Amino acid sequence: MDITTIEPQELWQNFSKLNAVPRASKKEERVIAFIQSFGESLGLPTTRDAIGNVVIKKPASKGMENRQTVILQSHLDMVHQKNGDTVFDFNTQGIDMFVDGDWLKAKGTTLGADNGIGVATIMTILADDQIEHPALEAMFTIDEETGMTGAKQLDPSNFTGSILLNLDTEEDDELTIGCAGGVDTNTFLNYTQVAADQTGVAFEITVKGLLGGHSGMDIHKGRANANKLINRLLFEALKSINLQVGSVDGGSLRNAIPREATAVVVVPAAQKLEFLAFTGIFTTVLKEEFQTVEPDLSITITECEKPAQVMETATLKKVVNAIYSVPNGVFRMSPDISNLVEASTNLARVIIKDGEFITQSLQRSSVESTKADVANAVGAAFENIGCSVSLDGDYPGWKPNPDSDILRLMVKLYQQNFKQEPKVEACHAGLECGILGGHLPGMDMISFGPTIRGAHSPNERVQISSVQKFWGFLLNVLQEIPEVKK
Known part of the structure; x- marks a missing residue:
């Protein structure tokens, strides 16, 4: 099955294009250029800071100009791992993907769903003028997997948003509000x-x-x-x-x-x-x-x-x-x-x-x-x-804030959409939110995403139906972002 025919087609097409670009941590020049070119091709303001993070901004949809600005954040790099008997050159080859039932996998290597699905999701929102959303600031960070260098050296002057949605959680029924440091x-x-x-x-x-x-x-x-x-x-x-x-x-x-x-x-x-x-x-x-x-x-x-x-x-x-x-x-x-x-x-x-x-x-x-x-x-x-x-x-880690406004909104919307309670969790993985919060004081942050299994190993796979669930939920969240506080 051709993954680019799966709904939402634009998202899977963007993921396929992204996975054709080698993007190991600390070797991100090609993917930085790729995402810069993408933003510029849309005619959107696109900048690269000194360390290599890329920022693409998109104005609010008509009628949503008074809503709070949202930062959508994912990291560009991926873990390059392969089985010992797999012949593959990460420096020159794109990821070889295949569909297995409800799962997308790679042949003997990591898939790059961590955090490529998040990147492709943001790309799709930036490119689609039919989606209702507030003003957006897309933050694509580098080197998350081997030191979080991009987050550490982020230029905060590029951002005005008050809500940050990190798209790097790996269970579709979880809303992550804290994480470990390392x-x-x-x-x-x-x-x-x-x-x-x-x-x-x-x-x-x-x-x-x-x-x-x-x-x-x-x-x-x-x-x-x-x-x-x-x-x-x-x-x-x-x-x-x-x-x-x-x-x-x-x-x-x-x-x-x-x-x-x-x-x-x-x-x-x-x-x-x-x-x-x-x-x-x-x-x-x-x-x-x-x-x-x-x-x-x-x-x-x-x-x-x-x-x-x-x-x-x-x-x-x-x-x-x-x-x-x-x-x-x-x-x-x-x-x-x-x-x-x-x-x-x-x-x-x-x-x-x-x-x-x-x-x-x-x-x-x-x-x-x-x-x-x-x-x-x-x-x-x-x-x-x-x-x-x-x-x-x-x-540093990310200290949970159970009184978060965006958490309350997303819990309510999850209940309405899926007729059950989401799991509100702190996780043991390292997310960039703790570092980003230091650069952007007072930022209301949450992390969520589709179901990914086996991250950082050649067993990595992402659940297709989960991506569809995550996509619909994210669009609903963007529609319901509240007005700027007065």
């Missing part, structure tokens, strides 16, 4: 290399088939972390086998739960059979342990070319112990909001190669002090073995 903990260690055992046998250990997912929205689901699994295997093997490690390469992006990891190890020839027997037994243990949440977990052991050098043994044991001890997953549940993860940490990247040991992780919390606490816990584990530790990309 900080990256990065560690580095130079280690001594020694010659590999000349009589040893080299093996490549590969962990794959994990679900992965969004390190905020999916962190509470008990999914396995490939970095932690492969390290656990190394930890247990070192108890009885004189194992050497040539390299480890696990995970990818700091906001994605790691799905794959590999390690190249050298085993004494005399312990080859013992090692293979151990890995077979331990693989069975892990698969049984995670069979409910990770049914496709795969651990393979194959002989490979022996590396010339490996990590010195004493350092190896310290590194493996540190990775084993570092917290990962949910750190604390909120005592104030039911079922909300307050703080979490995701060990996103582990690299051992050529004398360098590197880790990258992302800590999230809706409470600033707890965010610092979990970051300290992660950093301390690595600092104890001599790693340098740096904290980067710190951004």
Whole structure:
């Protein structure tokens, strides 16, 4: 099925055009140019600020000039992730999409529905003169996924609106009024290399088939972390086998739960059979342990070319112990909001190669002090073995405002449209609203969107009927925006 024939056709057409443009975080020049050209082609005032955010303004529909100005906001970048066996170049190729029942998916890569559906929705509203709306200020931010740089360096002088609608929530029955902040903990260690055992046998250990997912929205689901699994295997093997490690390469992006990891190890020839027997037994243990949440977990052991050098043994044991001890997953549940993860940490990247040991992780919390606490816990584990530790990309959370005027309006309209109550939530993901609120004091903000599953992984998909529901609801909200307060 051609997605551009699905209703609303203009929205899906815009999403298809957007997904033809490579738009990795920190590599957004092409998509910035794309959205600038779009605004200019409509004859609408279009500006780009110093960091690269694009603003397109559209006057109010006839008869709605006295309504409050609304900022519609989405981010231009997307997470670039693919399966290990998928041949795809994100720098040159557009996303290859297909329809599967009520879901739109991509072939072996992330789909870009996060936050491309939001971008396409705003594009469609800007281009359609039949839609009733107040004055609009479309805010397209950059680099949301790897540091929220666009939001942090936003030029607030471009905006006069009093209501901000962020289109980056991933459940169509939720109205989000708060979110977690985050900080990256990065560690580095130079280690001594020694010659590999000349009589040893080299093996490549590969962990794959994990679900992965969004390190905020999916962190509470008990999914396995490939970095932690492969390290656990190394930890247990070192108890009885004189194992050497040539390299480890696990995970990818700091906001994605790691799905794959590999390690190249050298085993004494005399312990080859013992090692293979151990890995077979331990693989069975892990698969049984995670069979409910990770049914496709795969651990393979194959002989490979022996590396010339490996990590010195004493350092190896310290590194493996540190990775084993570092917290990962949910750190604390909120005592104030039911079922909300307050703080979490995701060990996103582990690299051992050529004398360098590197880790990258992302800590999230809706409470600033707890965010610092979990970051300290992660950093301390690595600092104890001599790693340098740096904290980067710190951004604040968004404090919920249950007395919000736009919240009251949208709850009422949701009830009228769908004959049920929406879920009014704070989420554990990072949204730009906390940062934007700092630039735009007094802004009345809310986030909502269609149902998206598997964000930040090749399992990402968006529900078509949910997009249609979200679209109709958004148009109704724009029609009912109240007059400017006097």
